[in-house]
Amino acid sequence: MLRMKKVAVLGSGVMGASIAGHLANVGIKAYLLDIVPSQLSDKEEKLGLSLEHKAVRNRFAQTGKERLTKEKPSPLYTKDVLELIQVGNLEDDFQLLSEVDWIIEVVVENLKIKQDLFAKIEGVWKPGTIVSSNTSGISVHDMVEGRSEEFKKHVLGTHFFNPPRYMKLLEIIPTKYTDVNLVHEMKAFAETVLGKGVVIAKDTPNFIANRIGTYGLQITLQAMEQMGLNADEVDAITGRAMGRPKSATFRTLDLVGLDTFVHVANNVHATATDAVDKDAFTVSDTLVKMVENKWLGSKTGQGFYKKVGKEILVLDTKTFEYKPKSKFKSTSLEASKRAKSKAEGLQALVYGKDTAGELAWTITKKVLLYSANKLGEIADDIVAVDQAMKWGFNWDLGPFELWDAIGVEKSIAKMKAEGDTIPAWVEEMLATGNQTFYKQEASKDYQFSIGGKFTEIEEDAKKINLAKLKAEGKLIKGNKGASLIDIGDDIAVLEFHSPKQAIGADIINMINHSVKEVGSNYKGLVIGNQAQNFCVGANLMLMLMEAQDHNWPELDMMVRQFQKAMGSLRTLDRPVVAAPFGMTLGGGVEVSLPADRIQASAETYMGLVEVGVGLIPGGGGNKEMLLRWTEGVNPGDKVSLQPLVNHVFMTVAQAKVSTSGEEARQYKFVREMDGITANNDFLIHDAKQVALGLYNAGYKAPKERKIPVVGETGYNVLRLGAKDLMWGGYISEHDYKIASKLAYVLAGGLVAEGTLVSQQYLLDLEREAFLSLIGEPKTQQRMQYMLAKGKPLRN
Structure with a gap:
């Protein structure tokens, strides 16, 4: 390389x-x-x-x-x-x-x-x-x-x-x-x-993504004007329902800048040699007027949308005046939302018989035909086109994946009925009995090409696809929340797949099974998945329900089981490598910290955020952070210990979240010995290599060490700092109560400064503090608010 x-x-x-x-x-x-x-x-x-x-x-x-x-x-x-x-x-x-x-x-x-x-x-x-x-x-x-x-x-x-x-x-x-x-x-x-x-990409105007993406935006604008719609109505249709970002069409244009978009469109128009491109990339009078008015979008404060106070107004392109957004309703949109799969949702929308269906079909049809017509000119294969649109415009599906999803044969029949000409190579595909642009045979993926045949899609060996491995029979054991998968070379992956990868009983059970299975039959364990985020924490709804029912024994058992499972990861006599990425919060951090190594994605946002819902970490997070910050500290060196504990206290009390894998090092969520992977597609592979390397180097599980604590003196220091913040009006009384509980745990209770305590002792303090806080009415209010609103409540 x-x-x-x-x-x-x-x-x-x-x-x-x-x-x-x-x-x-x-x-x-x-x-x-x-x-x-x-x-x-x-x-x-x-x-x-x-x-x-x-x-x-x-x-x-x-x-x-x-x-x-x-x-x-x-x-x-x-x-x-x-x-x-x-x-x-x-x-x-x-x-x-x-x-x-x-x-x-x-x-x-x-x-x-x-x-x-x-x-x-x-x-x-x-x-x-x-x-x-x-x-x-x-x-x-x-x-x-x-x-x-x-x-x-x-x-x-x-x-x-x-x-x-x-x-x-x-x-x-x-x-x-x-x-x-x-x-x-x-x-x-x-x-x-x-x-x-x-x-x-081929050396053609605007290459692949901007060529197709700009075309799609242009024909959407044209369809909007022809159908007499406004930007907010179009955005209600062309966002998530069509597998596009929430910003849809015109909010995206506002973000990009209308002047930038016009420049890109004019670039194709100026170099176009065929009438289709000349017509498609002709900038509309609406856009020309908006650019002349300096209504360029977000950077000038107004574009298709304009914020006035707290209200978002939308431009009426017929009168060129801003008005309140409408509440667009559609039968086909509602049907799309109720669909059980992405393909069914798309079909419900594009074949709908109302305004939303008509717009979605018009845009989709034109983009599909344009992409097929330009294949060979802008790129050599359909994979390049699909990946360009997914990676460059954040589409869920590229044009040819989308075509497969809505049904190639059905859509072409509709196109022909409307007088459209189908590219010859697409007609050839159907004529040879093939109904899709992609197919899978014998665990290999194939794409249809202009040459009239299917060719194998070559994937980088570093791209380990967990879903594909499970389909190939590599599942060792699974339940509703997690799976253990054989990824080759005697390494297993523990995959979380509960909603939002939240930790509950299913995941804890699978952790326990994984420890036994890997300890007997494998060289190492990787903890990772390929969802949107690694893990957003514990199952908050379940814990709140138990607390409201005053089911304290059940809650106590849940916390004990979680702590015990984390301990088993630490003591497993095989290397454990955590592969966090994206949102790695609360329990997601607590799962990662006991691992022998962390191989984090460059885009990893790690944080112990429990205080945001009125709690403190209960699965060993406090203990693990103390282990990391006090590593190498001489128990008799009382002077150096307090600042280290202060760091842990501020990190947890302020719910600090790293903005990258590298910044996670500053909080010691990720250590110097741990690795960072720039490409998330390679994360599981890289973690696997780390696990193999540790095993081949003669891995032995770390011996448990006792932890020096600051004791009663340090507890008072931490609590006094929190009280100053409360007196200054920076935190509420309940915030102070949470901070005091946290301070008590991190200080190791009311022992003498410099005392060496066991890890189990700290876990017991942590569990007791967690359970006392979850019984507080104000904490339960915070939990309920987070579940309902998705943001913390200050009470």
Whole structure:
């Protein structure tokens, strides 16, 4: 695989700076260069600086770097990574390009400017250095016109989607000159190191995702005007019901910026050679007028939507006045919501006989036919198209997956009845007796191609698919909440699949079974799943019901069983590796902490958040955090112990949640010895490799160690800090009660400072505090509010 030690990013606008930021996220040093300002700013004049001053000459790049700390959501895993970004300018620092492994051009979308820059780059270019453009639509082939053959071999397009940290898609666009091996190497590097989902696109206007996505937005706008609807009515139809994001169509346009969208549409229109594209990408008068009015969306405060006070108004495109949103109702939408599967829901909507059905069908039909017609021109296979739309536009299904879901034969019959022409290769597929674009045989996946046959879809060996393994008979044991799956090489995965992966009796039972099974027959255990989130915590509804019924023995038993299950993970004589990702909260953290290693996704949001519902961690979370923070502390060193316990107290009492896997290290949810995986698709594989490595190194379960505590003295210190916050009006009396209980547990009770206590002693304190809090009426109010509203109550 390619090794990138240094990369130069040319252009420090939103995309350039964010790309540099993401390179720094994964540990790569980035030079961020931009043009030299032609005049002083007011601030520079007041400081008495000249145009020759270094701070002035680097101003644009420095501003871009500083902007990374202000954007939300943050483009950075932690602010510490900024140290890897060195700013400069395209005059004084151009020679730095001769020492980097990769040069990324992210300057203004102007062919002449890019061609001139590429000519200048070749003047300092070190043979073998990769050069790429982040263009969103200009031909990469045209950019390298006039360059040497050797230089051209190392040039390609690398189209990141904004924001680069969070958007999975990276389109790689080779030219006819690009070295084929380089394309494969860049794909592997981007997937593994940058965490991207890569598709190989043809060098055509707007490539794959923006080509189809912009087309879809354009025809939706046209359909809205033809049907006399408004944006809010269309968004009610084109959001989750159609497998699209909640922002649907026009809220998405507002977020993107109408000026940006118009630029992308005009780019295709200007280069289109066929009448279909010319017509489809003609910007409507509505959009032209909105851009002229500077109604560009979120960045100008109004677009298709406008917020006035707490009310969201919608633009009436007929009168160009804002009005309250309507409550759109539809029989087909309701039928879609009641459907038992995604496919049934889509069919209920697109074949509906009302306004929603008509709009959904019109949009879907046109997108499907357009995608099929452009196959071969924009991409070589349907997988690339489907993945581009899922990763770049957050669709649940790509066009060809969607076509399979609504029924290819049924939809084509309807299209033909409406006078549409079906692409020949799709007709050929049906003529040969095939009813779908995708099929599975003998555990292998196949796609239909333009060549008239099914070809196997090659998957990276690092992509372990748990659902597929279960379908292949690799399930060891399962219940409603969890499954134990054989993933090969004598490693098993414990998968949570309860609603929201919440921990209940089923999961605890499966943990206990997994410990026995793995201890007897496997080399190691991975705890992970492939849902939206790793685990959002314990089953709050179940606990609240038991508390309201005053079923204290049952609650006590539940907490004891959870604590015991966590202890069995810690003492298992086989390596246990937790693979958290996404929301990993409360009990999800408590499941991860006893593991021998954590292999976390780069996008992991970990936190012990129980105080938000009036509780403290009850499954060993407090004890495990004390273990981590006091590791290596001399029991007799009383001075150093209190600050460490203070850290744990503040982390738990403030329900701190990491904003990345890397930031989780700062709270010690993730340790230095633990790993981070950039690409979530590879997370289970990476965790498996860690488990195998530990086993092959002669793994032995850790011996239990006693924990030094701050005792009564430290308890009073923690409680006094909480009381000051209550007196200052920052926390309520009930917050103080929770903090006091937490302080008591973390201090180890009223023992002498420096006392060594057993882990079971701390677990008992933790369980008692948890049970006393759950009996509090105000805690139960908080739990009920969280279940109803999805946010904490301050009472």
